[in-house]
Amino acid sequence: MFNFKIESESRNTRARAGLLQTSHGRIKTPVFMPVGTLGTVKSLSPEELLDAGAQVILGNTYHLYLRPGCEVINLFHGLHKFMHWEKPILTDSGGFQIFSLAKLSKVTDEGVTFQSHIDGSSHALTPEKSIEIQICLGSDIVMCLDQCIEYSFDRDKTKDALDRTTCWAKKCKNIWTEKAQNKSALFGIVQGGVFKDLREISVAGLVEIDFSGYALGGLSVGEPKDIMLEIAESTLPMLPHLKPKYVMGVGTPEDLVDLVALGADMFDCVIPTRNARNGQMFTERGTINICNSRFKHDTAPVESGCACYTCRHYSRAYLRHLYMAKELLAYRLNTIHNIHYYMKLMEQMRSAIQKDEFEIFRKKFIEKRMS
Amino acid sequence: MFNFKIESESRNTRARAGLLQTSHGRIKTPVFMPVGTLGTVKSLSPEELLDAGAQVILGNTYHLYLRPGCEVINLFHGLHKFMHWEKPILTDSGGFQIFSLAKLSKVTDEGVTFQSHIDGSSHALTPEKSIEIQICLGSDIVMCLDQCIEYSFDRDKTKDALDRTTCWAKKCKNIWTEKAQNKSALFGIVQGGVFKDLREISVAGLVEIDFSGYALGGLSVGEPKDIMLEIAESTLPMLPHLKPKYVMGVGTPEDLVDLVALGADMFDCVIPTRNARNGQMFTERGTINICNSRFKHDTAPVESGCACYTCRHYSRAYLRHLYMAKELLAYRLNTIHNIHYYMKLMEQMRSAIQKDEFEIFRKKFIEKRMS
Numbered sequence: 001m002f003n004f005k006i007e008s009e010s011r012n013t014r015a016r017a018g019l020l021q022t023s024h025g026r027i028k029t030p031v032f033m034p035v036g037t038l039g040t041v042k043s044l045s046p047e048e049l050l051d052a053g054a055q056v057i058l059g060n061t062y063h064l065y066l067r068p069g070c071e072v073i074n075l076f077h078g079l080h081k082f083m084h085w086e087k088p089i090l091t092d093s094g095g096f097q098i099f100s101l102a103k104l105s106k107v108t109d110e111g112v113t114f115q116s117h118i119d120g121s122s123h124a125l126t127p128e129k130s131i132e133i134q135i136c137l138g139s140d141i142v143m144c145l146d147q148c149i150e151y152s153f154d155r156d157k158t159k160d161a162l163d164r165t166t167c168w169a170k171k172c173k174n175i176w177t178e179k180a181q182n183k184s185a186l187f188g189i190v191q192g193g194v195f196k197d198l199r200e201i202s203v204a205g206l207v208e209i210d211f212s213g214y215a216l217g218g219l220s221v222g223e224p225k226d227i228m229l230e231i232a233e234s235t236l237p238m239l240p241h242l243k244p245k246y247v248m249g250v251g252t253p254e255d256l257v258d259l260v261a262l263g264a265d266m267f268d269c270v271i272p273t274r275n276a277r278n279g280q281m282f283t284e285r286g287t288i289n290i291c292n293s294r295f296k297h298d299t300a301p302v303e304s305g306c307a308c309y310t311c312r313h314y315s316r317a318y319l320r321h322l323y324m325a326k327e328l329l330a331y332r333l334n335t336i337h338n339i340h341y342y343m344k345l346m347e348q349m350r351s352a353i354q355k356d357e358f359e360i361f362r363k364k365f366i367e368k369r370m371s
Numbered sequence: 372m373f374n375f376k377i378e379s380e381s382r383n384t385r386a387r388a389g390l391l392q393t394s395h396g397r398i399k400t401p402v403f404m405p406v407g408t409l410g411t412v413k414s415l416s417p418e419e420l421l422d423a424g425a426q427v428i429l430g431n432t433y434h435l436y437l438r439p440g441c442e443v444i445n446l447f448h449g450l451h452k453f454m455h456w457e458k459p460i461l462t463d464s465g466g467f468q469i470f471s472l473a474k475l476s477k478v479t480d481e482g483v484t485f486q487s488h489i490d491g492s493s494h495a496l497t498p499e500k501s502i503e504i505q506i507c508l509g510s511d512i513v514m515c516l517d518q519c520i521e522y523s524f525d526r527d528k529t530k531d532a533l534d535r536t537t538c539w540a541k542k543c544k545n546i547w548t549e550k551a552q553n554k555s556a557l558f559g560i561v562q563g564g565v566f567k568d569l570r571e572i573s574v575a576g577l578v579e580i581d582f583s584g585y586a587l588g589g590l591s592v593g594e595p596k597d598i599m600l601e602i603a604e605s606t607l608p609m610l611p612h613l614k615p616k617y618v619m620g621v622g623t624p625e626d627l628v629d630l631v632a633l634g635a636d637m638f639d640c641v642i643p644t645r646n647a648r649n650g651q652m653f654t655e656r657g658t659i660n661i662c663n664s665r666f667k668h669d670t671a672p673v674e675s676g677c678a679c680y681t682c683r684h685y686s687r688a689y690l691r692h693l694y695m696a697k698e699l700l701a702y703r704l705n706t707i708h709n710i711h712y713y714m715k716l717m718e719q720m721r722s723a724i725q726k727d728e729f730e731i732f733r734k735k736f737i738e739k740r741m742s
Binding site for chain 2: 038039040042043044045067068071072075076082083084296297299313314315317318320321322324325327328329331332
């Protein structure tokens, strides 16, 4: 069912445009995946996501395992029907959330035990169990369980975590091959922190196991932006050219443009949705905060010429009013615009790659955003 | 521009079906008006309101005067364009909110001074100013400023308030005649508390001034339900038969059916929207609370056969999950269903009146709701 095809490649950068085929349809790359943590991209309906151009969303295994739990989602034969989303879903493995949200997590070679951030209940997650949960969710793109580490980890600790991640990746591959290879793709996750040689070791281990695609994990965990880009720049070319390359948890519009130039195909991040709920809205001419009092009497849309539902029907003055009054509609209208902005940005990059004009696009993009 | 026509009357009850013509289109009565306090019916888009069958919404003058204020709404030539709602809008006068929300309100024959519930700032509202604000809002149906009283008020205090309300009504009529009679309708508000003879005095005073329609105010302020119905039963027939009759701030589905039987044409209430946000959902077979654990594994929609967006695409299990996780989409999906339920109930009543089967409808309605 799963297949990846590169359609165009930029000559002056490593940017490429491709097509991912999944059980729930095709995905044009480069692609940004809105985050639907708990079976909903916060504040949006599936129709609004489609209208904004979303092709695939991300579901969080950790969150969905805790609430509503697999026994509920099984009744719907997966997340698609449960949440009324018929397009592809990528699920993460739970690894990142266990290390960032859960309490008292303990890692052994078998897996990880942790306490729920909601009610303190104890749980154990093994590589096998992570895959089984993702199969229950009906995921189109399944991620291997990885051990995430803090930015501050030293070389030895980082090496330990990457070795464990490679070992878990084998176990994930085995159970996925047995139970889900006809229905989904399985991606390996590269660890190795900020150490380029460790990233190389991680890549080698994963490539030997052989995955449908590869992700860079352990980025966006507090490291400075130039280090994130440096690691991506050195690691992305190590990954098999013909496989999709996914940079997890990134990023700002500028990050996406930089990483596409470095050869990344897939992204997910809470920035467009979370920032929308904090009043921050992205436009081609920079980022604005809708609470700003200069918008109080502004009858223009957030972005002139923007085709999103929010910009077609509402003014900055109205959005500011809703936001200041904490009206529920504020979060939705802001999110619609930001998701639309991200989707349009990805389409523009894809189109530029196809015309082999990515460098020109990138230059104009930066100029406009700084204006 | 404004016109009311009775199309059908029930023979065994006082129920009637009519048509209200306003500057922004026709309204079929009996009608329920969703409450859009701050220029938004909480959590819904205008398209969702239309889809549910909403014909007219209510805007709160007190709230909109404080936020965003007339100088903002003037830039949009009224509330319609500001909030992207092209159908009729009825605005209240601010009277009820000043007495229920504002602090340190003081009433004189000239008007009322009060402190904002948001920032404590001081304001004065006169009958004239209330009408001017409503004109600025571009209201299709303008309400006279009334003095609302508590349920506990004695006869003398109640009489004082109704006399003042009548006096204000004259002032409202004068300024409305001068400034807005071509663009809107003006309704008088009957006061008189729980004293039937005082209600009669209030009606006589208002009818002498002559309004486009008449509302019963001062109900739903804490009085027992049978007293509310008793006052409505005695007061509604006193109002001019050929004018629309509006019962303000009411009510449950049962209240609406009872009051339509007594001859009421128009209603507004926060119950369908507020209760939705608290997880309470209305169905033909009773009211349910979506948090209930018995819905955890329930794959059925809130109401089988319901044509609303929520029931067409989502299960009780999903809605419960969203609600328990405090997901923003929960409030919207619940509100869509409840507004749809209220709109359908009004349509069913109208259709029953037109077939002169209102008594049969009412009997079946009660039987089902109790089942």
